[in-house]
Amino acid sequence: MTARIQASSSVPVRQSSVRAHNLALVLQTVATSENPISRAFTAAATGLTRATVSALVDDLIAGGLLVERDPAPRSGAGRPAAGLALAPDGAYGLGLEINVDYLAACVVDLSGQVRHRVVTYADQRLGSWETALTRLAELAAFPGASGAALAVPGLVSADGIVRVAPNLGWQNIDAATVLSEALGMPVAVDNEANLAALSELRAAGGRPTFGYVSGEIGIGAGLVLDGALYRGVRGWSGEIGHLPVHPDGRACRCGARGCLEQYAGQEALLRAAGVAALADLPDDADLGEAGAALGIALAGVVNLLDLDTIVLGGIYGPLLPRLLPGIERELRQRVLTFDLAPITLRAAALGADAAMRGAAESVIRSVLDDPAAFLGRA
């Protein structure tokens, strides 16, 4: 068992980075264990020496990330070992979401458990962006979070500026700075489909490759390739709502014609069914056009990226059984490798909470990935 260090890295391996690496390794070994595990077992599982593991464990306990619990009493010879576990209150991640018709916040702990969740419904297009962010900060007041992340339906720059959120009417809003000042902690900002995809990634485990498609008034996608979120050159990947599915077709708000959003977005679905709200959608509403449009777009995505799994979230989760026939007909006809390998289509595991859960988990993930940095800050 040897570490795969990237040989193309342009820098040498130093002791401090070896310690940081092994600190993360020990923490993640405990985190992924179903039950508390001993220091000896941690050493065996990681391949590190017991002395090294003990020193690292002591640091993680002192930093509040691990706890060591007395073992359950048992019969038989020998002294049972104490068990290591993630500290229940070691670190909290605050997840925030702003969408067209609601604000939401949740807090998850180190183990990914939701400790707090609040959603308030109101049309965010009616007020200013300042009002929306102020309300969100009030909603999210939760002591002790290590950091926060905000999910928005739009294009976000690497510096946390929302460049365009068309359905909110936002342009160039520095949400990261405003919220981090209001909350007194670092706040990352990201596209909602990206964060929802990260949440699905965490739920799936391993190094999966899948596309997460989030149906709302707009349609976004988060691409998880080889176990990591693919963001694109500027962080603007996943604009699947503007894939041309009928290039000479309906005019789109974006200025083009025939975008997927005009055939499978929430407003197109409601228009086709002749109702004003999703709750009014009759059970026998014809979703054939939306399914076919999704199928055409997804066939392009699969041909291009060789995905084997598509996860459908947002409004598509509950509607999936009725969208599937249209999607599958197009995939069967258009995906070059359809007969060679299966494609799995499934509803998102976390439903409507996926984006804010993904936001909160991204904070926790950064602690688990780099506990040395977390301990250094504490």
Place this chain on the structure above:
Amino acid sequence: MTARIQASSSVPVRQSSVRAHNLALVLQTVATSENPISRAFTAAATGLTRATVSALVDDLIAGGLLVERDPAPRSGAGRPAAGLALAPDGAYGLGLEINVDYLAACVVDLSGQVRHRVVTYADQRLGSWETALTRLAELAAFPGASGAALAVPGLVSADGIVRVAPNLGWQNIDAATVLSEALGMPVAVDNEANLAALSELRAAGGRPTFGYVSGEIGIGAGLVLDGALYRGVRGWSGEIGHLPVHPDGRACRCGARGCLEQYAGQEALLRAAGVAALADLPDDADLGEAGAALGIALAGVVNLLDLDTIVLGGIYGPLLPRLLPGIERELRQRVLTFDLAPITLRAAALGADAAMRGAAESVIRSVLDDPAAFLGRA
């Protein structure tokens, strides 16, 4: 300066992997230097100690990958240091290509210089696959290559089996085994657009993100994301030729309708111009339909992947100036971020040789990335 070791790796850092890492680091430092460099300079550039560098350099010289040359005489005080350089004959990579109307082979050395190149033109659809591979092996007889890679226009499994190469009429051909027995060396097999993209990646340097689009009778793409070729779940990414650009349009050989290949593939171009061969294409032939179809497909690719660069190769290289107006018109209309960030469209740097050069370079790349494995085999 500390190494970025992936903290999520599930294994500890060991001495043997540190040595392998640092061996690659030293070799790559010499490889990327324009002029021979001293051991002392290598130590400074890598951050390793001089003693460590010297031991690693001795191993690389003994293994035939580096040479140490006497310095040029100079005036002034002090003894000038000897210079390290890649061994001119340290390792060779053999690049092979089979396409519809030619067979080709080339040999590149450690520094990427082409040492040998041969192309023979004949329609490969007229004979059997055995004949084609036997001829290719004869063509490629070159002593001393460390390994070979073959570029094919089709879907290749990870085990080197060509699952489908529609324009060659191949299905489930174990080209890797046949060629490695004929040549007496390991042979990797890969999609031609993937290998051409790798070649562009090497020419570009750094960690670019771009799509390489290869126009031939079929149209393939190689996707380089964050500096690495993205292959997809089964290695079948990049089937851009079957992106639906006019979903109810022309029937395609694949069974679907409206695939890009039917509007912008070589045969579609010739049909639109009413000529039988590319050489007969008049200078004023109207390539508007092909350009627009490419633009629609590429708009989808950019919206999905947030690429900032598209490289056009194969027949598109020389035709690019005439395709550009149609491509750009569609991109301007359909790419959501068109006004926020530029998209560069350029012809492939290596022209028609890109795929076989990429094949040869992939062999060399594996030596540079992991010299410890190469030395262990020698």
